[in-house]
Amino acid sequence: MKTRAEMRVVAALIERDGKILVCQRRAGDRFEFKWEFPGGKVEPEEEPRAALRRELREELSIEAKIGEEIARYEYEYPGKKPILLIFYRVDSYDGEPLNQVFASMQWTAARDLPALDFLDGDIDFVRRLARAAR
Secondary structure (H helix, E strand, C coil), rough: CCCCEEECCCEEECCCCCEEEECCCCCCCCCCCCEECCCCCCCCCCHHHHHHHHHHHHHHHCEEEEEEEEEEEEEECCCCCEEEEEEEEEEEEECCCCCCCCCCCCCCEEHHHHHEEEEHHHHHHHHHHHHCCC
């Protein structure tokens, strides 16, 4: 897939008991109080799955087994260069997710995700999840 994006961002779909883990950014952060899926930027020379494992360790203190890629698309925030968003399913993880960096986190049914104020870049993926849950 040819891309214009200079930055890659990975995000995790972590499910438990029919709900998905979502996280809210802190006050003072860029896009404060917006909801997102745990994950983050891929460093240069880093493989996306390795980046997601690292991010989940840093953000949630879990050791995750990264599964299949479930979505990939470019998104361009106004006035910024496009980013490539890559979403992966987390098949399993060791440990209990502990909030290390967010204002809050919660387990939410897929059909209820559109009610949360998500980052603009995540909205397409949120809609896909909600549609699939109907």
